[in-house]
Amino acid sequence: MQSVVYKNYINGEYVESSSGERFVDNNPADTDDVLGYFQLSTREDAKNAISAALEAWEKWSETPPGERGRILIKASEILDSMREELVNILTMEEGKTLNDSRVEINRAISLFRFYGVLASRIHGESLHSSELRTHLITIREPIGVVSVITPWNFPAAIPSWKIAPALACGNTVVFKPASYTPLIGYLLVEALIKAGIPKGVINYVTGSGTTVGLEMITSKNVDAITFTGSLEVGEEIRRLSATSGKNIRIQLELGGKNPAIILPDADIDKAVEMVARGAFGLTGQVCTATSRAIVIDKIADEFIRKIVERAKKFRVGNGLKEGIDIGPVVGQRELEKILSYISIGISEGAKLVTGGKRLTGGEYDKGYFVEPTVFTEVSPDMRIAREEIFGPVLSVITASSFDEAIDIANSVEYGLAASIFTNSLDKAFEFMKRIKAGVVKINKPTTGIEIQVPFGGFKKSSSETFRELGETVLDFYTKIKTIYIGY
Ligand code: NAP
Ligand code: MG
Numbered sequence: 393m394q395s396v397v398y399k400n401y402i403n404g405e406y407v408e409s410s411s412g413e414r415f416v417d418n419n420p421a422d423t424d425d426v427l428g429y430f431q432l433s434t435r436e437d438a439k440n441a442i443s444a445a446l447e448a449w450e451k452w453s454e455t456p457p458g459e460r461g462r463i464l465i466k467a468s469e470i471l472d473s474m475r476e477e478l479v480n481i482l483t484m485e486e487g488k489t490l491n492d493s494r495v496e497i498n499r500a501i502s503l504f505r506f507y508g509v510l511a512s513r514i515h516g517e518s519l520h521s522s523e524l525r526t527h528l529i530t531i532r533e534p535i536g537v538v539s540v541i542t543p544w545n546f547p548a549a550i551p552s553w554k555i556a557p558a559l560a561c562g563n564t565v566v567f568k569p570a571s572y573t574p575l576i577g578y579l580l581v582e583a584l585i586k587a588g589i590p591k592g593v594i595n596y597v598t599g600s601g602t603t604v605g606l607e608m609i610t611s612k613n614v615d616a617i618t619f620t621g622s623l624e625v626g627e628e629i630r631r632l633s634a635t636s637g638k639n640i641r642i643q644l645e646l647g648g649k650n651p652a653i654i655l656p657d658a659d660i661d662k663a664v665e666m667v668a669r670g671a672f673g674l675t676g677q678v679c680t681a682t683s684r685a686i687v688i689d690k691i692a693d694e695f696i697r698k699i700v701e702r703a704k705k706f707r708v709g710n711g712l713k714e715g716i717d718i719g720p721v722v723g724q725r726e727l728e729k730i731l732s733y734i735s736i737g738i739s740e741g742a743k744l745v746t747g748g749k750r751l752t753g754g755e756y757d758k759g760y761f762v763e764p765t766v767f768t769e770v771s772p773d774m775r776i777a778r779e780e781i782f783g784p785v786l787s788v789i790t791a792s793s794f795d796e797a798i799d800i801a802n803s804v805e806y807g808l809a810a811s812i813f814t815n816s817l818d819k820a821f822e823f824m825k826r827i828k829a830g831v832v833k834i835n836k837p838t839t840g841i842e843i844q845v846p847f848g849g850f851k852k853s854s855s856e857t858f859r860e861l862g863e864t865v866l867d868f869y870t871k872i873k874t875i876y877i878g879y
Pocket of ligand 1 (some may be wrong): 544569572645740780853
């Protein structure tokens with residue numbers, strides 16, 4: 393692929409960073425394959441973007457919602473017209489397989505359409521007063537300038553589910569994509585530009601989280617921050633945004649350590665398939681990935697035998713190729729983190745039953761490939777049972793009863809997604825009530841979410857301030873004004 397230099401997009405213009413420096417974006421399946429060079433921006437660049445967003449806000453907030461929605465729908469159509477190109481780029485940039493990229497690009501297209509249509513449906517309430525000749529109404533107003541900071545693992549879908557509703561509600565946006573995956577974000581912004589978004593309404597700035605990101609979370613001109621990423625950075629954002637002296641609205645969606653409980657009455661083969669898909673699919677680089685299988689002891693041997701067989705069947709390789717099930721991990725740092733957790737698991741006394749190594753030789757040497765890995769004899773207090781690994785590593789924990797399984801599932805500091813596999817209606821409902829997670833699945837993998845319903849975690853997986861997706865997300869991107877009308 394021919395390498396191009398990509399610029400920031402600030403106040404309706406493509407501009408270079410004041411640093412004059414750039415960083416490279418390459419393919420994690422073949423690091424010689426360079427997708428492009430991006431601006432290594434400074435705090436000054438981020439400040440300019442925020443000022444542009446502030447200046448554009450008033451006019452955009454007064455633009456009729458139907459017109460804002462029309463632009464989002466048009467952007468959706470533009471993305472649709474370049475679907476296969478986007479699918480290929482996503483695979484080259486992030487590493488996921490073409491099938492997985494297709495699912496994600498379809499989702500991004502749907503998100504722009506969904507929030508484009510919803511723009512005209514943003515509404516308040518009309519209520520009866522307790523006083524005579526009085527009427528009560530509420531209206532929703534946009535909040536202002538929104539900082540959008542996103543991770544690399546869903547670099548098309550996550551920015552789309554933040555940017556589209558933010559714009560639909562009449563806010564302006566400064567968007568910083570993850571440094572591993574700036575190109576797909578660049579193309580989303582380009583679609584909005586082609587669709588006719590006015591200058592300053594969307595601004596795109598690439599560069600490191602600790603410079604560009606820092607300005608975006610501490611600026612007095614920012615009214616809201618929406619962030620998806622790691623727990624560590626999320627906690628830093630929570631702390632720093634509180635010191636800005638302004639009441640900044642924040643929404644943080646962070647890590648997970650998602651359990652799947654398998655009860656003896658479950659369809660074991662189906663459970664194995666779904667746990668495998670949740671644990672190893674997308675190379676385990678999913679916030680909702682299944683990282684703990686909690687199995688009732690009397691079926692543990694059968695489950696372990698089958699999950700190991702299944703793990704071995706995943707074909708790991710360059711996602712651009714036919715027949716590949718999972719691609720590389722995204723970078724050197726992530727590869728080292730996964731391998732270090734595998735060593736930690738071994739030294740903690742867990743039993744490594746399959747996988748555990750970096751794949752090497754031939755084409756594997758050009759990228760960051762890891763074997764699907766299963767640990768058994770994992771106890772709930774081990775680090776591999778508590779900390780997010782963010783790779784294709786499954787810890788199997790046994791429990792003697794349903795109650796114990798629920799206690800183990802709830803014993804970590806995260807609470808994003810959780811599954812149960814059972815044919816008992818009674819147990820399924822009890823799980824639904826007792827599990828501390830924002831996304832609960834019954835006989836379904838922990839991964840996989842739909843856009844028309846709310847999404848977000850409990851406990852440290854989320855700021856728990858606001859939910860994303862669905863119509864619920866409008867609560868984050870608008871503020872409510874209550875009006876008392878006497879006549
Ligand atoms: P990350 O390291 O936290 O980075 C996320 C974003 O924050 C990137 O754009 C990053 O920029 C930026 N950033 C880094 N340090 C910053 C700082 N000090 N201030 C402001 N911004 C900063 O996370 P990641 O490695 O990209 O993504 C993986 C994590 O995301 C996992 O923990 C996963 O569970 C989580 N995740 C959660 C969800 C969810 O919905 N709950 C969904 C997907 C992923 P650079 O790229 O330039 O470093
Ligand atoms: Mg890349």
